[in-house]
Amino acid sequence: MQRRNFIKVSGLAAGGLLLSFNISCKKKSPGRKAGTYQNVNVYLSINTNGLVQITNPVPEIGQGVRTSLPMLLAEELGVDWKDVVVEQGDANAQFEGRNQRAAGSNSVRVFWEPMRMAGAVAKDLILQAAVQKWGITKSRCDIKNGVVFNTENKLRLPIGDLAAAAVTFKPSDDIVLKKKADFDIIGSKVSNPDIQNIISGKVKFGQDVRIPGMLYASIEKGSTYGATVASFDAAEALAIKGVKRAFLVPFHGNQDRPYCQEGVAVVGESVWAVLKGRQALKIEWNLGTNANESTSNLHEICSKLIESDSGLEVRDDGDVYEILENDENRLEAIYHVPFIGHVCMETVNCTIDLKDDSCEIWSTSQMPFAELNFLTRFLELPTEKISLHVARIGGGFGRRLGLDFTIEAAKIAKEVKQPIQFFWTREDDLKFDGYRPFSYHKMSASIDESGKPIAWLHRQAGTSRYAFRSNEQPYGSEFFPNHFPANLIPNFRQEYSLAVSNLKRSLIRAPGNNTLAFVVESFMDELAIKSKKDPLEFRLEVLGEKERKFEFDEEDEVVISTSRMKAVLELAAEKSSWGQSLPSGRGMGIAGYFTFDTYIAHVAEVSVDAGKLKIHKFTTAVDCGEVLHPDGAIAQVEGAIIDGISATKHQEVHVENGQTMQTNFHNYPVLRMGESPKEIEVHFVASNGPPTGIGEPPYPPVAPALCNAIFAACGKRIRKLPIANQLEA
Amino acid sequence: MLTLTINDKEYTIDVEPDKPLLWVLREELGLTGAKYGCGIGQCGACTVHVDDVSIRSCSIPVSRIGGKKVTTIEGLTDTNHPILTAWEEENVPQCGYCQTGQIMSAFALVKQNRHPSDDDIDNAMSGNICRCGTYYRIRKAIRKATN
Numbered sequence: 001m002q003r004r005n006f007i008k009v010s011g012l013a014a015g016g017l018l019l020s021f022n023i024s025c026k027k028k029s030p031g032r033k034a035g036t037y038q039n040v041n042v043y044l045s046i047n048t049n050g051l052v053q054i055t056n057p058v059p060e061i062g063q064g065v066r067t068s069l070p071m072l073l074a075e076e077l078g079v080d081w082k083d084v085v086v087e088q089g090d091a092n093a094q095f096e097g098r099n100q101r102a103a104g105s106n107s108v109r110v111f112w113e114p115m116r117m118a119g120a121v122a123k124d125l126i127l128q129a130a131v132q133k134w135g136i137t138k139s140r141c142d143i144k145n146g147v148v149f150n151t152e153n154k155l156r157l158p159i160g161d162l163a164a165a166a167v168t169f170k171p172s173d174d175i176v177l178k179k180k181a182d183f184d185i186i187g188s189k190v191s192n193p194d195i196q197n198i199i200s201g202k203v204k205f206g207q208d209v210r211i212p213g214m215l216y217a218s219i220e221k222g223s224t225y226g227a228t229v230a231s232f233d234a235a236e237a238l239a240i241k242g243v244k245r246a247f248l249v250p251f252h253g254n255q256d257r258p259y260c261q262e263g264v265a266v267v268g269e270s271v272w273a274v275l276k277g278r279q280a281l282k283i284e285w286n287l288g289t290n291a292n293e294s295t296s297n298l299h300e301i302c303s304k305l306i307e308s309d310s311g312l313e314v315r316d317d318g319d320v321y322e323i324l325e326n327d328e329n330r331l332e333a334i335y336h337v338p339f340i341g342h343v344c345m346e347t348v349n350c351t352i353d354l355k356d357d358s359c360e361i362w363s364t365s366q367m368p369f370a371e372l373n374f375l376t377r378f379l380e381l382p383t384e385k386i387s388l389h390v391a392r393i394g395g396g397f398g399r400r401l402g403l404d405f406t407i408e409a410a411k412i413a414k415e416v417k418q419p420i421q422f423f424w425t426r427e428d429d430l431k432f433d434g435y436r437p438f439s440y441h442k443m444s445a446s447i448d449e450s451g452k453p454i455a456w457l458h459r460q461a462g463t464s465r466y467a468f469r470s471n472e473q474p475y476g477s478e479f480f481p482n483h484f485p486a487n488l489i490p491n492f493r494q495e496y497s498l499a500v501s502n503l504k505r506s507l508i509r510a511p512g513n514n515t516l517a518f519v520v521e522s523f524m525d526e527l528a529i530k531s532k533k534d535p536l537e538f539r540l541e542v543l544g545e546k547e548r549k550f551e552f553d554e555e556d557e558v559v560i561s562t563s564r565m566k567a568v569l570e571l572a573a574e575k576s577s578w579g580q581s582l583p584s585g586r587g588m589g590i591a592g593y594f595t596f597d598t599y600i601a602h603v604a605e606v607s608v609d610a611g612k613l614k615i616h617k618f619t620t621a622v623d624c625g626e627v628l629h630p631d632g633a634i635a636q637v638e639g640a641i642i643d644g645i646s647a648t649k650h651q652e653v654h655v656e657n658g659q660t661m662q663t664n665f666h667n668y669p670v671l672r673m674g675e676s677p678k679e680i681e682v683h684f685v686a687s688n689g690p691p692t693g694i695g696e697p698p699y700p701p702v703a704p705a706l707c708n709a710i711f712a713a714c715g716k717r718i719r720k721l722p723i724a725n726q727l728e729a
Numbered sequence: 730m731l732t733l734t735i736n737d738k739e740y741t742i743d744v745e746p747d748k749p750l751l752w753v754l755r756e757e758l759g760l761t762g763a764k765y766g767c768g769i770g771q772c773g774a775c776t777v778h779v780d781d782v783s784i785r786s787c788s789i790p791v792s793r794i795g796g797k798k799v800t801t802i803e804g805l806t807d808t809n810h811p812i813l814t815a816w817e818e819e820n821v822p823q824c825g826y827c828q829t830g831q832i833m834s835a836f837a838l839v840k841q842n843r844h845p846s847d848d849d850i851d852n853a854m855s856g857n858i859c860r861c862g863t864y865y866r867i868r869k870a871i872r873k874a875t876n
Contacts, residue, residue: 062824062861195817198825201762201802205826208761241745271765272745272752345766345774345826345860394764394826395860426767631820635866639823642862665771665858674851676864 038163040125042094043073043118046163050146052079055087057095058107059366060194061396062639063695064632065107067192069115071629075185076119076178078143079159086193091363091372091388100369102396105510105596105693108628112691113177120175125166126159133157133165180626180688189631194392206364206391207423209351214419216271217412219249220278221263221432224658225504226255226288228262237266237280242273246281249411252404256289257468257502260404261432265412267420275425290502291658295339295438298463301499302440305461306334311495312473315481318491323455327446330455331530333523334442336720337462337515339435339653341662342508343670346394347429350409353419358385364393366400374403378410397643398507402434430668431660434506435653437463437478438499439515443523446491451531453542455491458520463501465511474498478512480552482560483594485524487550488542503655509643510696513595517700518648518707518721521591525708526717535708536573536590540566552594560594567685568592568601568621575683576603576619585609586616587712591704596693599623599685602641602705608714611728615645615706617679620698625689634682637698641680644702646671649723733794735760736804746792751775753791754801762802762829766858773857776830777801783837783856802829805836811874812836819870823861831857835871844875 035049045053054070070086089095099110127141130148134141134155141150149156180186197203221227234246245267253259266277305311324330351362359379365371372388379386393400409422424432439462446455464474475496486492508514528538547563569592573579578588585607592601605617618641627633650669654661662668707718716727733740735758742757749768754760754777763786766774770785777786778800805813812835822828831854838845838853845853850871859867 060824062822064823191817192820192822194825195820195822198822198828199802199813199816199832200805200808201760201829203825204761205764207765208755210759210761270748270752270756272748272756275768343860345772345824345858346764347766393824395824397860426769426772635820635823635863638865639862642864643860646862664769665767666769670858670860671862671864672856672858673854673864673867676862676868678847678868680865 035160038160038167040122040163040167041118042092043115044077044122046160048160050083050158050160051085052077052083052146052159053085053087055089057089057100057111059102059368059390059393059396060088061102061366061393061400063102063107063636064192064629065102066194067190068108068629068632069111070193071185071190072111072115073119075183076116077123077159079146081185081190083146084193088390088392090390091368093369095369101367103366103401105598105696108691109693116177117175120177121171122166124172124175125169126162128169128172129162129165130157133162186628187630190629203392205346205394206349206351206362207346207421209362209391209421211351211353211419214351214421215244215267215269215416216274217265217267217409217416217420217422218274218278218425218428219263219265219408220281220283221261221428222283222285222287224287224291225261225432226258226290226502226658228255228286228288229264230284230286232264232284233282234264236282237277240273240276240280242269243277244268245416246277247415249408252407257504260407267412267416271423287658293501293503293655293658295655298438298499298501302438302461305497305499306440306442306459308497311459311461311497312475314475314479314494314496315486316493317486318455320455320457320491320493323446323491324444324457327455330444330446331526332442332444333526333719334440335519335522336441337436337439337518338721339438339503339505339655340508340647340651341430341433341435341653341668342397342399343429343668344395344397344399347424347426348400348405349421349423350406351419351421352409352413354379354410354413354417357381361386361388362391363388363406364391364400365403365406366393366396366398371403371406374406375410378407397509398511399433402506426665427663430653430662430664432504434504436508436511436514437465437505439463439478441519443519445523445527447527447531451533451538453485453489453527456485456489457493459495459497461497461499463499463503463505464496465505465507467498478515480512480516482550482552483516484560484565485520485542487548488544488562509640509699510595513593513700514647514703517591517593518703521593521701521704522707522719525589525704525711534579536569536578539569539590539592558597564599564623565592565594568599568623571621571683571685572601572603572619575621575681576605576617578603585713587709587714589705589708589710589712591701591708593697593701595697595700597625598692598694598697600698600701602698602701604705604709606706606709606713608710608716608727613649613710613723613727615675615677617681618677618705619681621683621685622694622698623685623687624694624697625687625691627684628691630684633684633694636694637682638680640696640698641702642671642676644699645676645706648703648706648721649675652722652724731791733791733799734796735799736801744791747790749787750777750789750791750794750799751786754786760801760803764826764830766827771858772827773834774827774830776833776857778833778837781837781840783834802833805832810836812839812870815870815874819866819873821863821866821870823863827857827859831859831867835867838871839875845871
């Protein structure tokens with residue numbers, strides 16, 4: 001184990017090239033001398049003035065990685081958090097390559113060992129330097145609060161004074177990571193290194209990047225997805241003060257399902273000039289083959305598909321049809337989940353300075369390393385000639401896992417040959433986003449005399465996210481065949497039917513899961529009611545008394561455990577005083593779900609009065625293994641609850657004649673403060689296991705907890721999202 | 730030529746009169762603390778004060794500011810203000826993009842109402858969208874700063 005770690009991180013000794021972009025501004029350090037930095041490894045540089053610069057490899061999109069990942073290194077090195085300066089890593093193969101991504105709730109999972117090891121290796125090198133300097137035994141030396149001391153004599157030295165000597169040593173082969181009992185920083189509350197710069201408006205997001213000679217650019221696109229330009233006249237646009245250029249940017253990818261939609265770029269001296277220029281363009285459009293697509297068609301198509309027997313079998317245990325057909329009392333319900341958009345607060349943008357033989361980019365991508373690789377090919381430049389900096393990013397939610405806006409920026413940069421900041425407007429963002437897939441679900445189940453479910457049929461029809469991938473079944477991203485209640489109900493079947501559509505869809509916070517949790521955990525509630533059982537007791541019975549573990553994902557060796565799921569359900573129930581009597585019109589709903597190795601249970605408490613919903617409280621239990629930064633993890637849960645309520649109450653994208661009808665926040669409402677719960681309580685299950693995901697897992701079970709609470713409060717079962725005005729009827 | 734008073738400093742600039750204040754701040758004056766989020770006054774990311782009242786700078790032409798006093802996040806120089814202290818103690822921001830607008834709205838609230846009720850807070854803050862979902866901590870911070 002230790003040996004493997006050592007080999008894996010042996011490059012950490014090299015004092016490799018430090019590539020980072022200072023978006024945090026240097027920490028104010030009154031009373032400190034400027035000092036000089038000694039680069040120790042790709043994550044770490046130590047200053048003679050006592051400051052320790054830690055480079056965070058993953059883009060910060062609000063998930064708190066600029067705090068949590070540097071904590072790992074600081075812990076092992078033995079420094080005080082107040083001496084840490086966090087730098088943002090450029091795209092760089094040395095950061096574990098493809099995992100330099102804000103995706104899959106994986107940042108802490110991926111860097112839990114490497115960043116601790118980076119700190120441990122640095123400490124080892126510094127101690128070797130101390131041993132040489134002081135002529136004492138290494139086992140008698142240690143580092144605390146950034147100072148090397150020893151138990152043989154009173155000599156002490158700040159690590160900055162030993163850093164230059166340290167990098168001349170080779171790492172020992174007996175480096176051991178700290179034990180949990182010895183943690184000082186991990187598990188504690190530390191300050192956000194960027195807090196001062198955020199609240200004073202100094203922190204630089206992608207749209208705040210300013211470079212000399214920079215122009216702004218944006219693309220006017222057609223109303224339908226896949227529209228192309230028949231002809232255009234830019235004379236009036238070019239007459240606007242500040243507008244410099246206007247030119248065609250051809251579509252990228254497949255014409256009917258373009259990765260980047262065709263349009264006319266306007267380049268100008270200011271955002272305002274570009275926006276006015278876009279309005280002044282005269283463009284004739286070919287609306288393309290998708291002009292007849294609409295969500296009303298999809299409602300019809302999916303309603304039919306879930307009644308047909310032609311669905312692809314995803315999983316089939318026992319004989320579901322035999323039991324359902326012979327059960328006159330079987331429960332059936334149809335659920336629907338709409339298209340929704342990501343609407344990050346900061347619309348996508350990319351600043352790019354392309355020269356003949358080099359390129360510098362200020363990125364807002366969630367996957368800078370993949371972006372760098374793409375640009376290397378697209379710009380035909382060697383990797384070392386491209387510096388890709390990562391700005392602080394105003395929200396991700398999966399939107400920035402697409403490189404569409406990078407490609408558009410690069411195409412414009414090739415044409416303009418001057419630095420540009422390329423941006424999308426909010427209208428572009430809603431109209432040309434890739435949406436969470438649209439789907440219908442027909443659920444059927446039988447309960448035996450004791451009230452236990454014995455048959456479960458889940459038919460899903462929808463616009464699968466991966467339907468265009470030739471090497472995958474369309475259900476691949478929309479069903480998780482080993483997710484509960486698979487393995488818990490003897491006769492269990494899932495079927496998938498693809499609704500053929502070109503409308504653009506992509507992945508959004510806990511993809512697939514955010515749909516399935518709503519459907520499965522709402523229907524589970526319906527079954528509990530039908531069995532005349534308490535929804536919590538019913539779930540616990542389905543999970544069974546004894547611990548059982550089932551294979552969830554063979555490739556990644558993921559298992560799903562009944563006892564860990566039960567533990568979060570029971571903890572959320574206990575902390576919310578589940579079962580207490582509530583006044584009329586008030587109710588509690590529970591839902592538990594497993595995503596990215598993390599178990600979450602929410603209890604929502606709501607009241608419904610004359611059709612008006614008030615969400616009083618969410619009580620949440622979390623099992624995400626070891627909790628690295630509890631305050632940050634709680635923030636992620638709070639945020640996921642707000643985001644989940646937003647999607648459940650409001651969010652829906654309609655398409656008519658190939659055109660997205662939602663254009664901005666006035667017709668695509670998202671949750672506002674007055675609608676958000678006054679109380680949110682988050683509890684963690686004590687765990688010694690390795691940390692698992694936290695950015696996405698709390699999101700999927702919000703919708704069913706909320707809708708189950710609404711049912712408990714007023715007897716109205718929400719089966720179609722969003723809730724919108726359904727309670728008013 | 731237009732003369733503006735921003736953060737107690739006078740600027741004389743040559744700018745189109747219909748250009749929204751937001752873009753003047755961000756592009757002409759290098760004050761990038763106010764953000765673009767929607768361009769139609771719906772999200773509050775661009776919130777600044779004009780004569781101590783919160784306004785959406787994306788939707789007001791610069792020519793309408795006249796001689797009024799504009800304050801942006803960069804002009805909140807009292808770093809010990811209870812709102813900023815509470816924001817830090819509650820560790821409110823996640824991505825941080827909307828936060829300058831949220832803080833400007835919170836400042837305007839407490840200037841008018843030293844002890845706002847929860848309803849007052851909701852009313853004052855509901856024009857500011859946060860997609861990371863920091864509402865719970867924003868409310869906590871404002872309560873803390875005003876109790």
